Amino acid sequence: MNAPAPTLLREDDDSLVVDRPGDFRVDGSIYTSPRIFQQEMDRIFGKTWVFVAHDSEIANPGDFKTAYIGLRPVIVSRDKDGRVHVVLNRCRHRAAAVCRDLSGNTTHFTCKYHGWSYRSDGSLMAMAMHRGGYPDDIDKSGLGLLPAARVDSYRGLIFASMAAEGPTLREHLGPALPYIDRLFDCSPTGRIAVKRGAHRTVYRGNWKFQAENSTDGYHGNFVHQSFWKLMSQFGNEGGQHGNYVELDMAKIFQRREQGRTVGFRGGHGLLQYPAPEAGIASLRNGPHADYARAMEAAYAPARLDEIMPQHNLWIFPNLGILLDQIRVVQPLAPDLTEVDLYFYDLDGASAAYNQARFDGYERFFGPASFGSPDDVEMFAINQTGLAAGEVKWLELGRGLGRQRPDGDGDLAGHPSDETPQRAFHRQWTAMMSEQQ
Amino acid sequence: MMTTEFCATQDSVRTMSRHEAEAWLFREARLIDEYRLHDWLALFADDGLYWAPIDDRQAPGTTVALIHDTSLRRRERVYRLLETQAHAQDPLSRTQHVVGNVEVEPAGDGEVRVFSSQIVYEIRAGLADYRQLGLGEQRSFAARCEHRLRWQDGQWKIALKKMLLLNRDIAIENLTFIL
Numbered sequence: 116m117n118a119p120a121p122t123l124l125r126e127d128d129d130s131l132v133v134d135r136p137g138d139f140r141v142d143g144s145i146y147t148s149p150r151i152f153q154q155e156m157d158r159i160f161g162k163t164w165v166f167v168a169h170d171s172e173i174a175n176p177g178d179f180k181t182a183y184i185g186l187r188p189v190i191v192s193r194d195k196d197g198r199v200h201v202v203l204n205r206c207r208h209r210a211a212a213v214c215r216d217l218s219g220n221t222t223h224f225t226c227k228y229h230g231w232s233y234r235s236d237g238s239l240m241a242m243a244m245h246r247g248g249y250p251d252d253i254d255k256s257g258l259g260l261l262p263a264a265r266v267d268s269y270r271g272l273i274f275a276s277m278a279a280e281g282p283t284l285r286e287h288l289g290p291a292l293p294y295i296d297r298l299f300d301c302s303p304t305g306r307i308a309v310k311r312g313a314h315r316t317v318y319r320g321n322w323k324f325q326a327e328n329s330t331d332g333y334h335g336n337f338v339h340q341s342f343w344k345l346m347s348q349f350g351n352e353g354g355q356h357g358n359y360v361e362l363d364m365a366k367i368f369q370r371r372e373q374g375r376t377v378g379f380r381g382g383h384g385l386l387q388y389p390a391p392e393a394g395i396a397s398l399r400n401g402p403h404a405d406y407a408r409a410m411e412a413a414y415a416p417a418r419l420d421e422i423m424p425q426h427n428l429w430i431f432p433n434l435g436i437l438l439d440q441i442r443v444v445q446p447l448a449p450d451l452t453e454v455d456l457y458f459y460d461l462d463g464a465s466a467a468y469n470q471a472r473f474d475g476y477e478r479f480f481g482p483a484s485f486g487s488p489d490d491v492e493m494f495a496i497n498q499t500g501l502a503a504g505e506v507k508w509l510e511l512g513r514g515l516g517r518q519r520p521d522g523d524g525d526l527a528g529h530p531s532d533e534t535p536q537r538a539f540h541r542q543w544t545a546m547m548s549e550q551q
Numbered sequence: 552m553m554t555t556e557f558c559a560t561q562d563s564v565r566t567m568s569r570h571e572a573e574a575w576l577f578r579e580a581r582l583i584d585e586y587r588l589h590d591w592l593a594l595f596a597d598d599g600l601y602w603a604p605i606d607d608r609q610a611p612g613t614t615v616a617l618i619h620d621t622s623l624r625r626r627e628r629v630y631r632l633l634e635t636q637a638h639a640q641d642p643l644s645r646t647q648h649v650v651g652n653v654e655v656e657p658a659g660d661g662e663v664r665v666f667s668s669q670i671v672y673e674i675r676a677g678l679a680d681y682r683q684l685g686l687g688e689q690r691s692f693a694a695r696c697e698h699r700l701r702w703q704d705g706q707w708k709i710a711l712k713k714m715l716l717l718n719r720d721i722a723i724e725n726l727t728f729i730l
Contacts, residue, residue, distance in 0.1 A: 311614040312605055315722040319684040341635035345627055348634075353623045450684075453722045458615060470612075478627075483603070483618045483726035485631055488639035492725070495685035 132544045133508070137515055139537050140508040143501050146321035151547075152449040159432050159546045160185025160446075162278040164287045166434040167191045167201055169441060169457070170271035171308040172218065177235055180218040183445055184275060189263065190214050190224070191273060194236040199268070201275040202237035202260035213260065224260075233260050270299050271307065272434075272441075282381075290525050291383040294428045297421055298436050303409040306462035309441065311473065314456040314481040320494030322433065322446035325454055326539060328490055329435040329442060330384040330427050332376060332530035333513060336368055338489050343367050345485060354474035356486070357425045357438060358391050374424065374530040376514075377521055382431030382542025384535020390423030406468040413463075429535060431542050439476045450498050454491070456480055511536050565661065565702035572655045572665045575707060576698070580648035580669075583729045588629040591729065596701055596708035597622055603694075603714040603730055617719060617726055628729075637727065642679035642686070644728035647672040658699060662710060665698040669714070671730055685725070693717045694730065 131142040131151075145151055167182040168191040179192035181204060188204035190213075204212045206226040213224040213233060223240055225232040230243030237260035242249055263275035267284035269292070274284055285292065299307055318325075328334065336343075347362050361367050374388040391397040398407035410419060427437035435442030445453040458476045460469045479486030514532025521527035528534035567575070582591040595601070602611050603618035612619055620628060631637050652668040674689040681687025699711035714730045716723075 314605075314615050315720075317722040317724055338638060341631055341637035344635045345631050348630060349623065349627050353627055455722075456615075473612075477615070477619055478624065481615065481617065482723050485627065485637075488725055488727045489637060492638040492685065496683065499683045 131547075132540050134537070134541060134544070137512070139512040139515060139533070139540075140510055141540055142507060143504060143509060145543075146323060146498065146509075147449055147501050149449055152446070154547060155446070156185035158549065158551070159543065160187075160277075162276065162281060163432060163546065164265075164267070164274040164276045164284050165432070166272060166430065166441075166443060167275050168273045169307070169309045169459070170199075170268065170273060171310060171459075172457075173199070175220065177220040177222060178218070179214065179216075179221065179235065181214055181216065184263070184277060185446065187277070188212055189275065190237075190260070191275075192235045192237075194234070195222070198236070199266060199273055200236050201263040201266045201273070202233075203263075205260070206231055207239065207258045207260065208242075237262055270295055270305075287381055288383070288430065289381050290379040290522055291381070291385075291428060291430055294385055294426055295430075295436065298426055298428060300414065300418070300422050301410075302461035302463050303406075303413040304463035305413075307459040308462055309457045309459050311458050311460070314458075315453065316456070316482045316487070316491065317447075317451065317453045318491040318494045319450055320452060320491075320498040321449055322444050322452040323539075323543075324494040324497055325442075325444045325452060325491075326429060326431075326433060326435075327536045328493070329437060330376060330386040330429045330535035331533070332371065332374070332386045332388075333533070334490075334493065335371060338493055339486060341489060342479065342486050351475075354476070354478035355471070356475055356479045358388060358423075360391055360397075371530060376528045376530055376532050376534040378518075378526045378528075378534040378536075378538025378541075379522075380524045380538075382539050384429040384538050386427040386437075386530060386535065388425040388530065390420070390425075394423050395419045403465070403468045403471065405465050409463060409465075429539070431539060438479070439472050440480065452494070456487075511540065566657065567655050567663045567665070567700065567707070569653055569655050572663075573650070573653045575700070576650045576653060576665065576667055580650055584646050584648055586643075588633060588729065592625060592629055594709050595622065595625065595712075596703060596710050599709045599711065601625055601709075601712045603716060603719070603726075605719050607713070607715055617716065617723070618714070618730065632727075632729075639725050639727040642675050642677050644673050644675050645677070646728055660701075662699055662701045663707075665700060667696045667698070669694045669696045673728055690724075692730065 131145055133140040165184045168180055172180055173191060173193045176193055176195045176197055179190055182189050182191055190202050190204045192200050194200060204214050206213050208229055208231050211226050211228040213226045223232050223234050232240045234240050239255040239258040263277055264279040265276040267274055269284060269288060299305055343364050347364055350362055359367060377385040395407050395410055429435050433444040439458055441457040441459060443455045447453055458473060511533045514528040514534055518526045518528040518534050526534055579594060600611055601618060601620040604616045606614050632640055649670040650667050654666045656664045658664045671692045672689060675686045679686050695715040697713040698709060700707040701710045
């Protein structure tokens, strides 16, 4: 087959995303079309760097967890020598998934169907009842669990790419790298640990809605009015959300006017709100003075000023780091998405400080909490409205008139602007339009 | 050995018959289903915990749970349901609890443990357009339930309400109603 693959998203229309001065729109079908969804699984998830695990989830030799790259089931494992492997969870014999656990520790994976077994680095250990059925000298080296083409990590975040060629992980993360640093430098040692399990939720909407929303500073005043009212009534004793110390709705909304959004090259995005007025000093006289002291010992004052604001970071296509959690968006179907939230502890911070962070997380996040369920409700009503297909476009042009250059090709806007969402859709368009 | 309907006489410890435990659970279920949430709150001891764990081998509050409500968070939860416009509960969930398999065990310190199986049916409908995504679908949640009840001020108070959902460790939608 030498026929050229189509280069456009859709044969009859190459403008699913309109991006021109003063005008940014996306076609509703990118959230509904099964064909576009399948193309996303191939052209985006089948190529770019996709987050699969944090180091601390597979800390010891033999540890593993299962994950998905798009719809591909994979095993992320640490071999006996401590090396990390990402391999497809598919027996080379007749395709059965060889691992059925969420996580665990093992020396090998044995296929339930016909007993082929693989070491934790994915290599084929044995074919059951080998003699007579297969040549004695069969070359097993080509029959291991198929590895992802590339595996790399940054500050404990393990990514895999199914494409042998393409930008390195550091090139992909590019302008987002300093913000990963800021987030994890909230630990005095610069290390985080995922060790309290995960909230797993599912919603009836397209996966891109959660990707867009994680850096959306426009929705909060409306979607989370229930939470702000609750916070005004009960204060922060039950767990502080973000840097909000104000208990008055008007002052909460004032804080939400401060800060910025950034849309990065590569499709990443940032929503940033200011640090508490006194920065780290605000913690010095409170119950977490020990954390403040540890941070002041670890970092220079200018660095603390960079670390202390709230950073909601989105890494294209499906990883969020925000509000004390790693957030993984898992597309399941055009209108069905899983979101897994992994709270993380800060290494080197006191148990009391980590517990206070956990209290704040619990109050706002998870399927029965007071915050995130109101977000995913929006994604279901988005998906409901999309059935009215005569309205072709979703408007993502907020703030086009006031965004300004930030860095080398990045753009910054007001915290309520759709700057990060535009960056996401620019990268989405670039990858979906690539020559196959 | 006495089993479900034990009747301790030592230390003048107050006990509960299975019949009493059933009546108590039925009433709690009715308070929730009738949305009498302030009355439901009053069933709890001040230090009581309302807990729907994901991993119940871990102590409450150490790992992520579906629900981990101390007194303050329970009051916040009821306030959110009754006094705020929470989109995940607009429209509100209707619930119908079915309670069975009730057993009572002494727990020491003036407490009893009441075990039950509960099925919670839930739907968001009413005036809402039930045809929209996420609405109009009747869901059922099966739970192994443990109440630890304490005799206090002339009535049984909840020291612990633990709802161990069958589907606790898979991806789960909207659980913002009272289980």
